Amino acid sequence: MTLGPGESESITLTADTSGLDPGEYTAIVSSEDGSAQETVTIGDEQTGPTFEVSIGDINTPIQPGEPIEVDATIENTTDEELTQTISLELDGEILDTVEVTLGPGESETITLTGDTTGLDPGEYTVTVSSEDDSVQETITIGDETGEQPTVTVSIGETNSPVEPGEPLEVVSTIENTGDTETTQEITLSLNGSPVDETTVTLGPGESDTATLTASTDSLEPGTYLVTVASAGDSTQAIVTVAEESDEPGDGGDGGDSESNQTVIQDNSNSQVAESTDGDITQSQAVSQSNEANVSGSTAASDIDFDSLFEDTTDD
Template identity: 30%
Template sequence: MIRTRTLAVLLALIATGAVAMQVAAVPGVTAQQQDGPTAQSASFTVDILSAPQSTAPGSTVTVVAEVTNDGAQRGTQPVEFRVGGAVADRSVLTLDPGESQVVTFTADTEGLEPGDYRHGVFTRSNGQTALLVVSESFTIEDFDAPDTVEAGETVTVDVELENPNDFDTTQDVSFWLAGSPVATEDVTIDDEDTEDVTFNVSTEGVPPGTYVHNVFTRDEGEFAEITVEEPGPENASVVMDDQESDGTTVTVDELVLPSDGYVVIHDSSLLDGNVVGSVVGVSEYLEAGEYENVTVTLFDVEGAEFNETELTEDGTFVAMPHNETTGDETYDFVSSDGADDGPFLTDGDPVVDAANVTVAGADENETEAPEDNETEAPAASVTLDDQSSDGTSVVVTDVSVPEGGYVVIHDSSLLDGNVVGSVVGVSEFLEPGEYDEVTVELFDVPGVGFEEPTLTEDQTLVAMPHLETTGDETYDFVTSAGDDDGPYVADGQPVVDAGNVTVANETAG
């Protein structure tokens, strides 16, 4: 409501940093006779009126107006501050043509009941008006703010406000960070009701450090401290080098977790699509960060049952960072059948690294040598070192194909069970033997059409020796949907090695 009463005093300070509210021009004010010969040619107008929206009972308020002489000659006129129509304060200005001057009026709201009051600043021919609400300030009932935030992330602050007045009203509420106001809202609350307000403010560009942040109503405030931390890694990564193991543990050489999680060890059945059942080891719960030389205990995984308690044979194992998704700090991937605590992904594929693990004393567990003159057939093997590529080929460090065949490059979708569709490169036919530095052209595989002719992103690739099973010296694994020219197998698992390939071209992302 607008209370039409004389306000013996009024209005609020709009000094530096105050908010100028929108006001309305009031034409048609009857001009009074002006002293001096310039009365007909000087015309004073109120161009700007800055006034508070609300103030507390009994407070001193200030109104600031800018007055301009739009006439052709110098003139002197009174400028009046009126409340409820009555003059509460007056100044006399002398202005040259086109000259402007800022005039300030102050008043006291002592004795005013809470409510809405109309006021204005007037010359003899022009005026501006505004509305002042005399009210108690909103109070802060609850202030919920984080203690830390990563640089560049958004700070979310929740505030519960209460309107102590017995009428609906609107007041400004602001959020400050590091000594500066960064967000302000006009909040309307029903009489004697509460309202929840949320501020979401980015810390982009705020240097790491500890800062005071706060929420202000008109007359109240709450303070807290927040620490802006260095941003953590954006992507997961893992490196597991070839190593010797005692059969009960393996070591992951380097690990980066962008959020809390684990590093998990899969056996090579992962390459056959056995995503859950291939898990043979998991680290302790790890907070987000960078780690070196993480020891992972094998055959002790929540939800898994094993027929063995230690490795007895050499093999290829895959290290894969997994995310903690349930918040219970317990690795639930196996017990949830893959629904929880899944792997970190980059470009849709799991982040992995593979290594050949030699088991100390494994030779003692091998079967007896063949009798008489029989000789055991040599085993296939392959090594794919980490390397830089131009995106069109990779170099297999060494490969052994005792019965002839090919060395095939699979992308990391192989680890999701995409055995055939993961093939992205194949060598020429290789006669039986051992080879070093074999260059494999990518995206030229019989039976496969590729959308991209080159690698465009850094990724993990898997090298796998394949047999020639049809005798035509043509790689038929893809065209036969996996029936022909399949991989060499050792101990029931494909022979593989993985390497991290960095793409050294302008399109690498």
């Protein structure tokens, strides 16, 4: 190196550390008439993973043919930007791969998926791997013929009787009796024809209520069968569309008097009907093929008590 009077210059000197053990060393820079030294450290090679992997959510149990979905978080633990391929394996077979690029200290959550078509029911090991780290979880593939989540329905109340043109409202309780979350469509039918629907999502053991409505604009006065149904259950009730009245009844005697009727059905399809008309109470066991809970009010003039009921009063 050549320098004029008072001149200075910065230079870079390098040294090969190949073969040196980790530890502290003294680096000395010397000229013909002086020297300077510094302590330098040669560290251990990185022993931990450069791309660290962890599994978050996983959709187990699943049915055969249903895709497996695994959420995995990948973290770059180094101080430089790196790109690695992340893979999903099921019992050693690669199902999916994703290439991930992360800066120093960055992390990212990815979703890996795999097809389970053709796999037998049972437990399987899923593995998510980077180039230098991996993590495993056990998943269950269920029996597709086994019990599926069941949504049961029941009718709580209706606003029957209604007059023609007045909307008919049916309040239903919906319950998920399974052990997994499910989404199902709940329908309301009137004499077998769908008239309203709603979609519910329920977790295991959860229940909810829904109000379904039907238009009565085109209906004639009379009784109708309403059905509330889920994918695997249904329940029925009889509702009444009453004659349109000009003014409320005065409760007098004769053909305009009102009679209250209640029909209750148990699991044996045996029913008991009671009717109260003034001071007369009549009852008779009746049979009905439709499974339903029925309550309603109708004009006494519309009921043939001689044929339906046995007179139990004392004259």
